[in-house]
Amino acid sequence: MDNDIVPGLLETINKEFDQRTFSSAKLKSALQVLQSKKATYIDVNKYSVEVGEILADVLGANVTAELLPDGRMYFNIANRVINETLQKNYDLITGYASDVQTQLNHSANIHMRAQVPDLNQDRVDGIVNRVSSEADFDKIKWLLNEPIVTFSQSIVDDVLQSNVEFQAKSGLRPKITRRVVGKACKWCSSLAGSYDYFDKPEEIYQRHERCRCTVEYNPGSGRRQNVWSKKWVDPQRDAKIEARKQLNIKKKTRAPSE
Numbered sequence: 409m410d411n412d413i414v415p416g417l418l419e420t421i422n423k424e425f426d427q428r429t430f431s432s433a434k435l436k437s438a439l440q441v442l443q444s445k446k447a448t449y450i451d452v453n454k455y456s457v458e459v460g461e462i463l464a465d466v467l468g469a470n471v472t473a474e475l476l477p478d479g480r481m482y483f484n485i486a487n488r489v490i491n492e493t494l495q496k497n498y499d500l501i502t503g504y505a506s507d508v509q510t511q512l513n514h515s516a517n518i519h520m521r522a523q524v525p526d527l528n529q530d531r532v533d534g535i536v537n538r539v540s541s542e543a544d545f546d547k548i549k550w551l552l553n554e555p556i557v558t559f560s561q562s563i564v565d566d567v568l569q570s571n572v573e574f575q576a577k578s579g580l581r582p583k584i585t586r587r588v589v590g591k592a593c594k595w596c597s598s599l600a601g602s603y604d605y606f607d608k609p610e611e612i613y614q615r616h617e618r619c620r621c622t623v624e625y626n627p628g629s630g631r632r633q634n635v636w637s638k639k640w641v642d643p644q645r646d647a648k649i650e651a652r653k654q655l656n657i658k659k660k661t662r663a664p665s666e
């Protein structure tokens with residue numbers, strides 16, 4: 409007899425997850441905002457919370473102590489179930505986030521493709537290892553709830569971070585805004601604000617559980633002046649101009665014999 413519960417479990421989880429995401433009003437409206445070219449990182453954050461909450465619900469309903477052998481989520485079960493489902497969250501969220509970032513770049517006249525960071529495997533492994541190290545699943549099942557939402561939000565933070573870094577390295581001066589949502593703790597309140605990329609708090613991308621703070625980056629929101637003003641410095645600009653001059657001189661000097 410085949411005792412491997414994982415294939416059947418994953419099939420049920422995937423089916424329910426697909427149904428729930430397909431019929432989610434929040435995800436539908438996120439796509440509409442994207443189509444109307446008005447989406448921001450606030451929409452990306454909402455999208456990630458909704459996807460995370462759906463997965464947390466579906467896991468909560470289907471992964472139970474009664475189903476698991478010895479009432480424990482052994483490593484080989486946790487590893488396959490959590491990796492596959494979080495990979496799916498990553499694919500969905502980075503897909504939406506990179507569409508939004510591409511649109512933001514486009515509106516700001518920045519001709520750059522959206523950057524997509526790799527899945528943070530350490531974070532996935534952290535959940536897998538912790539949930540499988542506990543002999544009694546009921547004592548650790550909370551880990552498949554809120555931490556899944558936090559994980560999903562962190563994907564957005566990673567996308568934002570990699571795009572901000574990429575644009576900063578390209579000579580732009582990105583500004584990042586972090587806002588508190590709901591009743592914020594002291595730590596979150598202290599992190600709220602608008603920051604220049606080169607002058608931001610170390611912890612700007614960090615969040616605790618149940619933290620719904622938003623981190624925003626919009627290359628086109630009134631910063632065009634900054635971006636294109638004289639202050640704008642492309643570290644390689646002078647070198648490029650110099651190289652072009654040299655090229656012209658060479659062309660000119662060579663021209664008669666050509």
Ligand SMILES: [Zn+2]
Binds near residue numbers: 588593596615616619
């Ligand atoms: Zn917070």
